[in-house]
Amino acid sequence: MDIFTNMAIGFDVALSPSALLYCLLGVTLGTFIGVLPGIGPLAAIGVLLPITFHVPPTEAIIMLAGIYYGSMYGGSTVAILLNLPGTAASAIVALDGHAMAKQGRAGPALVMTTLSSFFGGCVAIIIVSAFAPPLAGFALQFQSPEYFSLMLMGLLAAAVLVQGSFLKGIGMVLLGLLIGTVGQESISGVPRYTFGSLHLYEGLSFVVVVIGLFGLAEVINNLSLGAKRERFTSQVPWRELIPSRKDMRDSFMPTVRGTGIGSFLGVLPGAGPAISSFVAYAVEKRVAADPSRFGKGAIEGVTAPESANNAAAQTAFIPTLTLGIPGDAVMALMLGALMIHGLVPGPEIVQKNPEFFWGLIASFWIGNVLLLILNLPFIGLWIKLLSIPYRILFPAILSFIAIGIFSLHRDPFDIYLVIGAGIAGFLFIKLRCEAAPLLLGLILSPMVEVNLRRSMLLSRGDPTIFLTRPISLVFLLLIVAMLAAVIVASIRSRGAGGQKSEASQEDNAQNVP
């Protein structure tokens, strides 16, 4: 069977009126739910899962997939406009995207987000359809030591992406890892850092931390700036919604690189998709002629992580479908939905259910097209959000935060946690400690720990296991290279007296958030 016959089978299924309808329904619902802070892809799918029980399996999974990337897209939108990210990936996109919005360039930021995620998605789909089985085999090469080294590299990339002191970035990563150990430990069940509180047994929920550190801290910071607060442009003419030719040119290569990084990392269950946007951002900052633009509205800082994230979202289906290993909670929910419909994921799913597999793949593509059609006209509408006076907007943001967070576990304790995270986030803004690296530490913490512990068991206590396995060694060498680059850069800037001018430049930009 070649790829064209496969895709023909796929489009036959995906272009049937019912499949199209469910796909459209999925991306629309997903987008609208995704823009609500605190309700990310996971909650969106969780809430809408029961609807799909009454739908045939292929249509059900097409709809769920639509909800999934629709809500991711909606999440990026609200992250860019209001600095209210709901996922780690959108927190990265918000770094430069929100800075662009503050410069009155929300339109180009959103359009480029749409285009780059479309590009990333499409390329990743081609990769999935052509190389799914070999990529699944490759994913199996990744065992505990490889995952550990990969995550170490991802964490370092996250520390690199901050402005200013690299040590601060490392500190924030470590802080995130530490926060991630709160709760009952997964191997022996010992509760750690719970201070006897049952609420903390399950750890700190990621959404709570991200909403507090970003959204709430942003609100406090904006209020504290009072009259000095940046005013968003109230009227955006249509012409300014469209990205300039320069935006396009500046975005092209970053999008290609981001797509490559995302497609590759997405195949690795769990750790891969989480770190893809961090790595993509760090790479752009490294290759950029002027890294100091990052964090102040660099278009590459939006398009690279966004394309990486969307590409990873597509390739993440490979291990889920062909190996039956869900990468994250969202994929696990998808897997559950499949099983309920009697579709057992595994190496034979492609042969046994070709209409399903290729139909799903084709629907990814159709979903991305629908998302593009759906979102471009909406961008003008989203931007109108910014013309609402802040004194009306911020109580609204607070209510969405409160209700969104409460809906997670219906536990008021989560709201107290958000308050704590908000104060911490405000302090971080004042201290110019960037919170994004902390998020990656938080997500990866349990995975880093179990893979480290497992690697040591496998090697019978010999730490050189990380050096003797080739793939793991490659990541460690990349880490060394990154560290070397950081050290060289800091020596050079000190030698040239660039330290001071860089610092003062940052001040100008940093007052903005």
Next chain:
Amino acid sequence: MKTTRIAGAIGALCLAGVLMPGLAMAQYPNREITMIVPFGAGGSTDIIGRIAAQALSKRLGVPVVVDNRGGAGGTVGTQAAAGAKPDGYTITVATTSTHVVGPLTVKTKYDPVKDFTHIGMIAETPYVMVINPQLKATNVQEVIDLARKDPGKLNYGSAGQGSTTHLAGLMFLNATKTDMEHIPYDSNAKATAALMGNEVQVLFGSMPAVLAQIQANSIKALAVGTTTRSPKLKDTPTLQEAGVKDYRASLWLGLSAPAGTPPEVVKKLADALGESIADPAVGELLEKNGADPTKMSPQEFSALIASEIDVYGAIVKGMKK
């Protein structure tokens, strides 16, 4: 497609059946029911829990939402279930690991008998001794020989420290007087993936997690842990047939609610569960996932749990030397 439609029609009928007396009787259930699955999503307990949740949802007319709370061999989620309000709106999947092995090996704060009202059995699944195809062995005896030649060199995986799959492995080591290193994972799916990647060479995996991979020849089944052969793997011997004396381990899954759940609520849940299991569509789904649907009344299920605690208790005690 066809089965879905039939299932939908059955579901609609049952919905009507539940709703009508529901108007006259007590209002249970009038909102969503949370079903705690004390294991990671994608594992066998999760799959079977989800099948049961969907079947129950159709019969009870309210959503039954699966809440995955994995960790510590299933005891984390079970602890949460034990502490939940006994109003019938929180139920949990009770398994060999959460209600027998877990309390025996991990320090749990709950009592598997006293802290729960048991509702009934869903299904039973055998353990399968599977190996990575690169391992130079074609039968159980050759694995034993390899392990004896190089004690502690082979790795065997499990779904977690103190999990039933861990215990099934320990039982094997104990019975064959061999030594292998135990590598814990956090779900059956991850342990199976690690077996495929040759990070571990041997796994006593639950049937639902390994069946698809066995059929695809990416891992090799050597024996099953039950005393009779499984209909799904007719050519695979039992471990007893393969020469491992007195070996018997299987995993059962049922539903339980916190102790103190009102009897009429338990009856409603047990009836809905019984009907679900008798439904051929549900049975087919369970079997596709490697589990044999098994019906048990609340009393029978409670009795089973009590007797298994005695059996496994003796084994665990013997192993703790």
Next chain:
Amino acid sequence: MDASNDRDENLISAILFVAIGTAAMIIATDYPIGSLRRMGPGLFPLLLGGLLTAVGIGLAVQSLLRFSLPWSFLGLPALATLRAMFFVMLALAAFAVLIRPAGLFPATAIMVFISTRAEPGHGIVSALVLSFVLAVTTALIFVYGIGLPIRLWP
């Protein structure tokens, strides 16, 4: 702002890191450490706490080496900041306290009303109107739109 401010921020961050790192290490000693081969639940947090402390010390040394001026950061935060922080926190806390007993509608309305006090500019009437409008909107979106199982009223 100038580079001295940058140093102060780094120094305060450093103190924060050292404090959290040390506290984490002290608490982690309560958990079993295990061995390198069989790591216990205490080893990973101990390691992280140690690294965080080390990074904090490194950061402190780095900023002290570059001769520091008195901490400009510690100048009293403006009254506006304190006011904003106070009312925003109070608003959210009120929501947390009220959501269970009072339901979504009253909790949201009261939260919005308190939050409008965070900065000057809202008259009582406009604040009341905003509270009502947002409570209705969120109820429509979350309860009727998405169908979250949250009670609207006591």
